[in-house]
């Protein structure tokens with residue numbers, strides 16, 4: 001008889017785990033929402049289509065690898081297309097469009113600062129090295145027990161990855177110009193952290209966009225969740241939507257069952273894909289104390305006609321440092337950086353629309369001012385306000401309530417210190433040996449490619465170790 005696995009939460013990490021386990025296990029997914037995908041969620045309003053959550057898509061091969069065993073042509077199933085000039089940055093009086101073309105990047109940086117342009121190739125070399133090191137020592141590894149953390153090899157590799165320098169000071173060594181520094185400091189927000197506190201190791205995030213490139217999927221990023229769901233059905237995975245797990249039944253050092261809103265289920269192994277902190281009380285534990293990552297204030301904007309924007313657009317705050325100081329104190333920035341995603345620039349299959357995001361504190365700070373900042377940014381981007389036919393505001397409480405996220409903190413624990421960066425919650429519970437964790441709030445961290453990779457490796461290790 002096949003062993004049984006229960007996955008709690010249908011986010012991307014849980015789906016990757018479920019699919020990989022489905023080869024040998026009878027898998028059940030319990031998701032409190034009506035559809036799978038978690039933060040990757042379709043929102044259709046008045047004829048406009050929006051992809052909530054992941055908009056910047058990178059590392060297609062991480063997704064292909066997970067679906068490969070279950071379809072004949074993963075590249076056709078998820079036909080990622082490269083966006084050559086993906087992200088337009090407006091920074092002071094300067095404009096920089098990120099591209100994987102090194103000469104083009106140098107030419108753009110040269111207009112800001114000669115020395116920064118000269119140092120760009122060395123920066124690229126270093127982020128390539130950091131990425132390779134991180135893949136080998138961290139991203140590909142799962143952490144099940146203490147000895148997984150305590151290896152000499154891991155400690156040695158970590159020391160080679162600038163753990164004691166902040167991202168900001170690391171960037172200063174390559175780019176003397178403060179506005180060039182900011183361009184690359186923004187990568188810290190991909191893990192909901194501050195570039196002035198997060199270890200320089202995370203400069204490797206820049207590798208995704210500047211070396212491998214940025215992609216889109218025709219029809220929308222949410223195609224990823226759609227394809228995973230289709231393959232899970234094909235694998236006969238039992239999908240229980242609108243069914244939340246409320247309690248766990250334990251016997252000594254094992255979880256034996258879970259009580260959902262609809263019934264009691266038993267299994268051999270349990271995998272939590274929901275927010276790690278909020279899951280702990282189900283085990284009779286206190287919610288852990290640690291600094292949380294940032295949240296997001298989002299506006300979904302439907303447009304009467306196309307606008308002259310790139311697929312991704314960033315309007316930088318004039319005082320980036322102040323933005324992170326405010327966020328870490330639980331306030332919005334007085335003058336925030338505004339990001340917008342305009343998929344119509346690459347794919348005209350849906351009417352023109354914008355997903356706008358402002359970094360938000362992971363607390364209940366008032367967000368009334370934020371729509372004023374969004375309006376200002378829209379004006380600066382040259383979008384006539386009379387062309388806006390739909391405007392939906394989604395504050396951090398939307399993230400908190402819809403995806404059961406502690407304080408709306410998108411990435412769980414913040415990576416604003418050495419310890420919090422490299423000692424994220426492990427992939428196996430410290431007491432219950434058949435309870436595992438996947439997703440953005442645990443090792444190796446958040447972002448759609450990383451949670452998919454993490455879920456895949458946890459499932460592979462379970463398949464290898466538990467016969």
Ligand SMILES: Cc1cc2nc3c(=O)[nH]c(=O)nc-3n(C[C@H](O)[C@H](O)[C@H](O)COP(=O)(O)OP(=O)(O)OC[C@H]3O[C@@H](n4cnc5c(N)ncnc54)[C@H](O)[C@@H]3O)c2cc1C
Nearest residue numbers: 009011013032038039054055056245274439440446447448
């Ligand atoms: C506004 C925003 C913008 C983002 N932008 C990007 C981007 O551009 N690029 C990128 O790569 N990533 C981006 N991300 C991050 C990315 O979305 C996440 O890191 C990733 O999708 C998280 O996946 P996960 O596996 O952790 O699961 P989650 O998406 O967190 O899903 C967990 C699921 O578990 C369910 N759940 C929780 N508790 C229970 C329970 N007790 N019972 C049943 N179900 C439960 C929840 O309802 C949820 O559906 C963004 C996220 C947000 C919110």
